[in-house]
Amino acid sequence: MLKLLIADKAYSSWSLRPWLLMTEAGIEFEEIKLRFGSPTYKEDFKTYSPSGRVPVLILDNGQTIWDSLAIAETLVEQFPQKQLWPQDFSKRAHARCIVAEMHSGYQKLRANMPMHVLAKFPGRGWNLEVQKDIDRICQVWKECLDKNGGPMLFGQFSIADAFFAPVVTRLDTYAVAVPSYIRAYMDRVFALSGMQSWISKAAEEFEFVDFEEPYRAQP
Ligand SMILES: N[C@@H](CCC(=O)N[C@@H](CS)C(=O)NCC(=O)O)C(=O)O
Numbered sequence: 327m328l329k330l331l332i333a334d335k336a337y338s339s340w341s342l343r344p345w346l347l348m349t350e351a352g353i354e355f356e357e358i359k360l361r362f363g364s365p366t367y368k369e370d371f372k373t374y375s376p377s378g379r380v381p382v383l384i385l386d387n388g389q390t391i392w393d394s395l396a397i398a399e400t401l402v403e404q405f406p407q408k409q410l411w412p413q414d415f416s417k418r419a420h421a422r423c424i425v426a427e428m429h430s431g432y433q434k435l436r437a438n439m440p441m442h443v444l445a446k447f448p449g450r451g452w453n454l455e456v457q458k459d460i461d462r463i464c465q466v467w468k469e470c471l472d473k474n475g476g477p478m479l480f481g482q483f484s485i486a487d488a489f490f491a492p493v494v495t496r497l498d499t500y501a502v503a504v505p506s507y508i509r510a511y512m513d514r515v516f517a518l519s520g521m522q523s524w525i526s527k528a529a530e531e532f533e534f535v536d537f538e539e540p541y542r543a544q545p
Contacts, residue, residue, distance in 0.1 A: 335528035
């Protein structure tokens, strides 16, 4: 069976992406959890991950796939029937653009509003640069929802929703003011059974970790 290595569900935004993708798509996997609170976490991560980061997917043949986007693309190839990208060529190209933009961008938001799915920090971390990222994200979501009619960014749940799920939690945790149609999309993401399951498991396994650099720089 596929194995997915992830870190603490409260904090690990990159882990949430493939976990939610696989869970919502009904792709079975064994979860291996590494903990940020472990004094040896860097070595633990390195044992499986050449980059020293999670998530990592371990294929049935033992090959390790690190980096959330490489994992998503590998799953697309392994499970074509799951339609993890939109089926329409132009929607799929659009989805790839916004996922790539998420994967390589929004640094100000990521650095100043790190994911914590169990916390409420209204107003913390906000500044004008963060707001620029938030405005761009809202524009991206609005365009998708207007074009594709919802309920998810490309109609049915896809890699795009999985990649933005940690942003949904951040906007909620930091009580960022957003238009009602954006809040409505966020609520639909929170209502996904995979999301509910992630958050309740995060509460069960929660361990406080007093993050300092470098994690805060790479949330
Ligand atoms: N680009 C990577 C980012 C992975 C990443 O930064 N993961 C964090 C956890 S959410 C991590 O492993 N941090 C450990 C560290 O920086 O020491 C991906 O898409 O998977």
